[in-house]
Amino acid sequence: MNILIAYASKSGTTRQAAEMLADLLTSHTVTLADLEKTAPVPGDFDYIVLGGPIRMGKAHKALKSYLSRFDAELCAVPHTLFLCCSIAHQFEYYTEHTFSQELRQSADEAVYFGGELDPAKQRGLDKLITRMIRSSIEQSMDEDEEAMLPGLLPEHIRMLADRLHLK
């Protein structure tokens, strides 16, 4: 299969996730596309994996503009959606607010790839916001044993790769 992995990324975590997936899809022909640099035509592919990061509750601008340009064409190609974000329990909310209803309903799945909160990878205000999100999660960890600091979730990426291998 000719698979497009289209992503946007601000500080590199989503790029890392997209590259990890591309490396695992050894039985397919994969095109990795950074949506800040290119906007591939969906109809040129047999399958599309599409996503990006959430910041301040919003999807990356390059992903949003690709979605508004190609929504109908994307719905016509089999696809999986994904997001990178650090507040795991907001994943469904972000998915609903990022992708159109048609695109979500026609998707095989929407996958949570996790998200990093590393102040060392951020600058200026972003560094400060990263520290604030981290400390609010750390505070909730005291109250809730289930809570944990986020990171990329390679096992979610591997599960998606396994499913795509069977196609």
Ligand SMILES: Cc1cc2nc3c(=O)[nH]c(=O)nc-3n(C[C@H](O)[C@H](O)[C@H](O)COP(=O)(O)O)c2cc1C
């Ligand atoms: C300035 C800033 C704002 C963020 N806002 C949110 C947010 O609103 N919700 C969330 O779940 N994660 C948020 N995050 C976490 C990012 O989604 C996470 O760092 C992600 O891995 C970034 O992906 P990227 O490196 O590809 O840009 C934020 C991170 C930063 C640096």
